[in-house]
Amino acid sequence: MSSRLLVRRLGGSVLVVFLASILVALMVHLVPGDAASAVAGENASPEQIQSTRERLGLDEPIWVQYFSWATDALRGDFGQSLITNRPVIEMVRQVLPATLSITLAASVIAVVIGVTLGGLAGLRRGVTDRVTSLGASLGIAMPSFWVGMLLVTFFALEFDLFPVLDYTPLTEDPVGWLHHITLPALALGLGMSAEVARQTRGGVVDVMAQPYIRTARAKGAPGGRLFARHVVRNAAIPVVTVLGLQIGRLLGGVIIIEQVFAINGLGTMAVRAVADRDFPVIQAYVLLTTVIVVAINLLVDLSYGWINPRVRSEE
Amino acid sequence: MTISSSTGYPRSSSAALDEPVLSIRELTVDLDGADKQPGLVEDVSFDVHANRTLALIGESGCGKTMTAMAVLGLLPPAIHVSGGSVRFDGQDLLDLRPRELRQVRGGGIGMIFQDPMSSLNPTMKVGEQIIEARRLHVDESKSAAAKRAVELLDQVGIPNAARRADAYPFEMSGGMQQRVMIAMSIACDPKVLIADEPTTALDVTIQAEILDLLANLQRDLGMAIMLVTHDLGVVADFADEVAVMYAGHLVELGPIREVFHNPQHPYTQGLLDAMPQGAVPRSQLSIVRGRVPLAGQFPRGCRFRTRCPHAREHCERDDMATVDVRVDHRSRCLLVQTGEMTLTPRHPGGVNGE
Incomplete structure (x- = not known):
């Protein structure tokens, strides 16, 4: 019963990742014109283009290209950056903690604020409801980068409560970590909390x-008791759905937030890679985000x- | 024929021996902020006795359910009780604090509803829901409550009760779900059971089973039942007394045979005439023309006068009340009260198998 459902959903997720990986692997070919010359750059000589083609295996049949790329990727090997020549996986490993910290913290903020306010608004109605609804509309309407800038202006520059820029790893300095991620997480999480609050209110x-x-x-x-035993569980489904969707969107939003707070994270890496046409890095980024989104949907x-x-009990 | 004042409710001779368990007096229910509008329920009075069933009948929108909900303070938001009293167990339920009222809900007064599927929490096992009903009022361990829940499921005729206690509502049929609702409502041995259209959502064959079950439980537990229904067939089979409501007014009240055989209000007569019986093929069914006016658009005076074939000008009078027109038998029709009109007894048949 339950385990069959698990197997089916898991199978579906694997399928989605597989299909996405095909697109990702062959992404190089989607670039207009010749992939090798695009990668090699505008001023490359024919020899350079040819060597690039061979290095990337672009002269092999497509299915061979995919197979070798996929087996490497499964082992965690996404090749080397075309720009820095460092292994891609190493670059990802370096920037991932900052992005994950901010995204997770933003999600926690969104759930705590959204469910609390939405729940109260749904139960009390009246003034609480109107204030929350107004706040939620504002929260949804305000772009996160602008919220980020406001937060920086007030809490970092004006009151000097939080650092403006950069990131400190959790393993090095937990307090510093919390200090550094608070503002970016707030900027990212407030909009989401508004969405969650609305959904929670509606559900309740x-x-x-x-x-x-x-x-x-x-x-x-x-x-x-009424709330705990009869309302929460029944109201949870739409809220969980929205949470899943929103966490997916956070991965997009975090790119901008990282720019605002000058944090070297996954988003920054992706933006740079796109600008540099650093295909291996882009491939790793897209596949990683796909896996994360699919995993969240599965959950x-x-x-x-x-x-x-x-x-x-449904089949 | 005696005409008594609207406030002095005379005790009927047959009921003189037993005090009513639940006594509703001049109950008025209003929409919030609608001071100028006529009440959704206005000046409704009746008694419910132990071991007996009072049926509250009328078309949709007549205020039957509002009356029932008002008893336990379960009116929807924006609707409130604005007058009257509901005596139960020596107290007025309308005066109770929330905490005291919660003691009565599910304790002294149990309640079941129309659609058992949506009235049971879909995410809780039925056993748990009965256990909850029990433990909210009785100080007992979870395991004792669980044991009692199985007994209750057994008592309401659910086979394999111990196993079914672990089922979720959606895993049961409508009839079984209603049995679960009933088990839950009698979990704390209530003196009164309020049943709001308990069979309306069920198949005809299941309806009879549920009514049988209620009748048996009443016999075994001696509880009073207040049955809200629009199904006259159910009333005929099951009730001892009938209270007929129209557009928020109680228009007729009396023992079942009295009301069915000798209705003293044109609305009741119309309802009964509209009931298919005698089964004469191809005969015309009579209907009560028109519709119940919407709340807020109730006419002044007698609210039925806009549909009444006998209506006269003074039916608009505001000082009308439901009064005794015969022994044990009350009517809100001015014409009947003053003797201007006499409603003739109907031919017997169809009621209680006569």
């Missing part, structure tokens, strides 16, 4: 109007089963 309002809530009241359940799907017994 919906559930509160359900007949089974009246039943629970008719049984004599007090408010707190969301599986959580449906955990939240709603009906999904669990």
Whole structure:
């Protein structure tokens, strides 16, 4: 029952990653004109273009190219950067912690703020509701880079509470780490928290109007118990869905935030790679983001089963 | 024929021996902020007795469910009780603090609803839901409550009760779900069971089973049942007394046979005439013309007068009340009260197998 669902969902995820990997591997060929000359640059001589072609294996049949790229990628080998000549995986390893820290912290902020405010708004209605709805609309409307700039202006420059730029690894200095990621995570998470708050509010309002809530009241359940045992679980599904979608979007948003706060993260790496036509790096970046998004979707799907017994029993 | 004042509710001779368990007086329910509008429920009074069933009937939108919900303070947001009293267990339920009211809900008064599927929490096992009902009122261990839950499921006729306690609502049929609702509502041995259209969402064959179950439980537990329904067939089979509601007013109240055989309000008569019975093929069914006016558009005076074939000018009078027109039998029709009109007894048949 439950394990079959797991296997099916897992199979689906593997399939998506596989299809994405084909696109990623053959991405070089999507560039207009000749891939090798594009990679080699505008001023390359014919010999340089030819050597680039051989180095990238572009003269091999396409399926051979894919197979060798994919087996390497499975081993974590994405080749070397065309610009720095460093192994791509090493570059990724260097920048990933900063990006993951900010994204995860942003998600936590979004969940805590969004669920709390949305839940209160849905339960209390009235003034709380209107204030939250207004705040949520603002939060959604404000671009995260602008929020980031505001945060920097006030909390970093004006009050000097947080550092303006850069990143400190968690392993080196936990306090410094927290200090450095707070503002970027807030900038990134506030918009998402608005989205989560809206969804939570909607879910709670919906559930509160359900007949089974009246039943629970008719049984004599007090408010707190009503919320904990009857509302939360039933209202969770749309919230989890939105969370999944939003975390996917965060990976895009974090690129901008990294620019605003001058953090050397995955996004910065990707932007630089695109500008430099550093294909191996772009490939690694796209595949990694795909895997993360697919994994989050998988988790969301599986959580449906955990939240709603009906999904669990469906074939 | 006696005409008594609207406030002095006379105790009927047959009911003189037993005090009512639940006593509703001049209940009025309003929409928030609608001071000028006529009440959604206005001046409704009736009693419910132990071991007996009172059926609250009328078309959709007549305020039956509002009346039932008002008893336990379960009215939807934006609707509130603005007058009257609901006496139960020596207290007025309308005066209770939230904490005290919660003791009554599911404790002294149980409640079941129309659609069992949506009335059960879809993410909780049915056993857990009964355990919750039990533990909210009785101080007992979880395992004791779980044991009691299985007994209750067994009592309401669910086969393999111990195993079914672990099922989720969606894994059961509608009839079984309603049995679960009933088990939950009687978990704490209530004195009153309010059943709001308990069979409306069910198949006809299942309806009969659920009514049988309720009748058996009433016999075994001695509880009073307040049955809200629009199904006159259900009323005929099951109720001891009938309260007929129209557009928020109680228009007629009396023992089932009295009301069915000798209705004293044109609306009741119209309802009964519209009931297919006698099964004469190709005969015309009579109907009550028109519709129940929307809340907020109720006419002044007698609210039925816009559809009543007998309506006269003074039916607009504001000081009308539901009063005794015969022993144990109350009507809100001015014409009947003053003797201007006499409604003749209907031919017996169809009711209680006569």
